[in-house]
Amino acid sequence: MSNKQQHMLKKEEINFFDMSIQFISPKKSILDDENKKRPEWLCQGVPCAVLYQNETNTTIKPFNKSSNYNITNETIKNDFNILARDEQYVYADGYPNGKINIIEFTISPISVKNLVKHYDNYPLLKILLEKADQDAYHSKGMNDCITVKDYLSKKNIDNDTTSKLERIGDPILNRSTRHTIPIPNTYTREEFEKNPSYPAPIGIRDSDFALPSEQNAILRELIRQIFCCVNAPELSYELKVEFGIDNIIPNSHGCEWCGELVDISKLNQDYCSKEHSINFCHRDPAVGTKNGNVYIGHCSCNREQGGYSETQRIEQIVRIAKYNPLYREMIMNALKL
Numbered sequence: 001m002s003n004k005q006q007h008m009l010k011k012e013e014i015n016f017f018d019m020s021i022q023f024i025s026p027k028k029s030i031l032d033d034e035n036k037k038r039p040e041w042l043c044q045g046v047p048c049a050v051l052y053q054n055e056t057n058t059t060i061k062p063f064n065k066s067s068n069y070n071i072t073n074e075t076i077k078n079d080f081n082i083l084a085r086d087e088q089y090v091y092a093d094g095y096p097n098g099k100i101n102i103i104e105f106t107i108s109p110i111s112v113k114n115l116v117k118h119y120d121n122y123p124l125l126k127i128l129l130e131k132a133d134q135d136a137y138h139s140k141g142m143n144d145c146i147t148v149k150d151y152l153s154k155k156n157i158d159n160d161t162t163s164k165l166e167r168i169g170d171p172i173l174n175r176s177t178r179h180t181i182p183i184p185n186t187y188t189r190e191e192f193e194k195n196p197s198y199p200a201p202i203g204i205r206d207s208d209f210a211l212p213s214e215q216n217a218i219l220r221e222l223i224r225q226i227f228c229c230v231n232a233p234e235l236s237y238e239l240k241v242e243f244g245i246d247n248i249i250p251n252s253h254g255c256e257w258c259g260e261l262v263d264i265s266k267l268n269q270d271y272c273s274k275e276h277s278i279n280f281c282h283r284d285p286a287v288g289t290k291n292g293n294v295y296i297g298h299c300s301c302n303r304e305q306g307g308y309s310e311t312q313r314i315e316q317i318v319r320i321a322k323y324n325p326l327y328r329e330m331i332m333n334a335l336k337l
């Protein structure tokens with residue numbers, strides 16, 4: 001295989017299970033701006049498969065990026081750690097249980113575009129599918145994340161006396177893939193400022209983290225729910241097979257908060273502007289968009305639940321009812337079949 005071919009290797013063409021493939025990770029976040037119109041952060045701790053090395057450069061495939069990166073050998077030597085691996089896992093601190101199953105490196109996102117193109121006549125359905133795609137695969141934004149322009153102008157931050165009083169940057173990236181390294185909720189500003197990456201971002205919110213296999217599972221489940229809504233078109237047998245979606249029962253999907261069926265024709269272009277327009281609801285908002293925690297429900301119901309989890313709401317009701325016989329009776333009567 002020629003050098004060029006090695007450099008261009010797509011994810012599907014790489015055998016990550018091959019024990020000769022080495023994994024490394026950056027000691028601090030790196031801005032990959034070489035020949036790129038839109039420079040991207042390569043975050044500290046993210047495992048990268050080494051694909052090819054010549055006298056000057058090394059081609060790597062970062063776990064959380066779709067493209068390969070070309071890094072100078074000097075940077076590789078100074079700013080990267082070699083990670084342990086075996087036939088099943090790559091060991092990477094910062095990821096859940098300190099390891100990633102190698103199969104996760106081989107999983108590609110499901111293309112919602114390929115599904116959307118079959119539903120030109122259903123603009124509301126397209127909006128929902130695209131929102132499902134956004135939620136399944138992308139972490140939320142962070143306005144405080146340092147911009148590339150500011151980062152490059154403040155690179156020598158220690159010599160920059162004007163910046164001392166200013167709060168610069170944030171550990172959380174402004175949007176990224178959901179299998180970027182998760183930052184614990186307990187991580188403090190002080191820790192960030194002492195981090196060698198500072199003021200560059202170092203990861204995503206813990207609640208946004210999901211491995212590629214879970215992201216696909218989340219998307220499949222959301223697509224399934226969308227096609228179970230009232231006024232949803234049919235998902236053909238071929239598309240069910242292509243996207244691995246099963247168990248579609250038309251007109252069956254209900255909002256868990258109020259129990260009513262969800263009607264996709266009620267989705268407003270003005271998102272959430274009217275009662276009973278549609279929203280992506282979380283059983284526990286603190287857990288985020290994880291498999292089993294998100295469902296398609298109503299905006300008004302989502303507002304009623306507020307920032308509490310379903311369990312917390314139940315606990316509140318139980319507490320009130322415990323000392324008030326009238327409420328207890330109301331609940332008992334309401335639950336009678």
Ligand SMILES: [Zn+2]
Pocket residue numbers: 255256257258259260297298301
């Ligand atoms: Zn509802």
